[in-house]
Amino acid sequence: MADEHLIEHKVSGVQVYAGHFLDVRCDQVHTPDGGSATREYIVHPGAVMVVPVLDDGRLVMERQFRYPLGRVMLEFPAGKLDPGETRQACAQRELAEETGYRATRWARACVVHNACAYSTEGIEIWFARDLQPGPRRLDEGEFLDVCHMTEAELDLLARQGELTDVKTLIGLQWLQKWRAGLWPLDWVACA
Amino acid sequence: MADEHLIEHKVSGVQVYAGHFLDVRCDQVHTPDGGSATREYIVHPGAVMVVPVLDDGRLVMERQFRYPLGRVMLEFPAGKLDPGETRQACAQRELAEETGYRATRWARACVVHNACAYSTEGIEIWFARDLQPGPRRLDEGEFLDVCHMTEAELDLLARQGELTDVKTLIGLQWLQKWRAGLWPLDWVACA
Numbered sequence: 140m141a142d143e144h145l146i147e148h149k150v151s152g153v154q155v156y157a158g159h160f161l162d163v164r165c166d167q168v169h170t171p172d173g174g175s176a177t178r179e180y181i182v183h184p185g186a187v188m189v190v191p192v193l194d195d196g197r198l199v200m201e202r203q204f205r206y207p208l209g210r211v212m213l214e215f216p217a218g219k220l221d222p223g224e225t226r227q228a229c230a231q232r233e234l235a236e237e238t239g240y241r242a243t244r245w246a247r248a249c250v251v252h253n254a255c256a257y258s259t260e261g262i263e264i265w266f267a268r269d270l271q272p273g274p275r276r277l278d279e280g281e282f283l284d285v286c287h288m289t290e291a292e293l294d295l296l297a298r299q300g301e302l303t304d305v306k307t308l309i310g311l312q313w314l315q316k317w318r319a320g321l322w323p324l325d326w327v328a329c330a
Numbered sequence: 331m332a333d334e335h336l337i338e339h340k341v342s343g344v345q346v347y348a349g350h351f352l353d354v355r356c357d358q359v360h361t362p363d364g365g366s367a368t369r370e371y372i373v374h375p376g377a378v379m380v381v382p383v384l385d386d387g388r389l390v391m392e393r394q395f396r397y398p399l400g401r402v403m404l405e406f407p408a409g410k411l412d413p414g415e416t417r418q419a420c421a422q423r424e425l426a427e428e429t430g431y432r433a434t435r436w437a438r439a440c441v442v443h444n445a446c447a448y449s450t451e452g453i454e455i456w457f458a459r460d461l462q463p464g465p466r467r468l469d470e471g472e473f474l475d476v477c478h479m480t481e482a483e484l485d486l487l488a489r490q491g492e493l494t495d496v497k498t499l500i501g502l503q504w505l506q507k508w509r510a511g512l513w514p515l516d517w518v519a520c521a
Binding site: 146159166208212214248249253260280283294300308309312316323 | 333335336337338346347349350351352354356357359361362363365367368369370371372393394395396397398399402403405439440441442443444445446447448449450451452471473474475485488489491494495496497499500502503507512513514
């Protein structure tokens with residue numbers, strides 16, 4: 140196989156921490172040269188992010204305190220998959236719960252990996268249109284503000300280094316590529 | 331304070347796992363409504379990524395097996411800060427160690443946060459020019475291929491959903507914005 144000189148093979152593995160949220164593993168692996176190494180990582184259920192595009196072109200965003208960084212971050216709506224949930228259902232649920240908006244047209248953009256050195260997490264990015272506002276329903280212990288921003292406002296914040304959340308920057312990248320006709324999105328009707 | 335309705339305050343914290351690589355914490359916090367919650371997260375030393383631009387415009391990239399994902403990923407060169415190391419020194423060291431290239435012109439683009447829900451990690455993104463090849467010096471247990479790619483090749487992979495590493499996608503975003511004259515880079519001479 141072409142990549143055999145790069146691939147590591149699992150020898151054994153243990154769960155070293157099981158928290159409310161984090162599932163931490165430590166595996167022993169064989170390295171490509173026949174040696175041994177330890178690999179520590181988080182097992183994550185996967186996540187989705189939604190780029191919600193209002194009829195006037197503005198985006199529905201969130202401001203949320205992120206405890207590990209000790210700061211409020213500007214982000215597109217996102218959340219973790221519930222057990223057995225499809226990614227599209229998760230996208231619809233998170234958008235409705237966190238912002239109150241429901242959408243009837245959806246398009247899947249891509250999956251991205253945000254911490255490939257130490258997490259199994261993949262974030263699937265969806266676009267949503269034909270948005271209708273409604274009541275939101277936050278999880279217990281979840282606090283966030285909803286705001287509306289233009290693409291130009293987001294672009295300026297990114298250029299100035301003030302928009303730092305990776306998934307949100309990639310949402311902006313896809314939004315601008317899609318609007319420029321360069322990266323296509325396949326829209327499907329979905330209540 | 332404007333964001334007081336979002337901010338959580340630490341009550342207590344313990345280290346729940348200390349591995350070779352991962353430092354996992356579990357803190358008790360006060361939520362903005364006066365309630366209590368648990369926050370679990372990784373304490374990370376910080377990282378840098380380098381977008382190395384060859385004189386012919388191609389980019390120096392790496393293909394590396396990422397064990398948590400079980401696949402080979404295409405990425406710009408990157409690595410964690412050593413204790414006491416500046417981010418610029420780390421950028422120069424990682425570029426030289428992993429690819430063999432040395433650069434004499436550098437520009438800092440931005441810092442991004444790749445897992446704001448569960449890691450303190452920030453990745454500082456640098457651009458490097460006036461590249462000279464030399465011998466590389468990989469860490470023990472590190473295996474990666476170096477390759478050269480054009481911006482158009484990376485753009486196509488991103489559009490097709492085959493380039494999935496977040497930091498690398500944001501490096502492509504900055505590269506295209508910089509080349510279009512939209513997001514400026516301040517270059518400094520640095521051996």
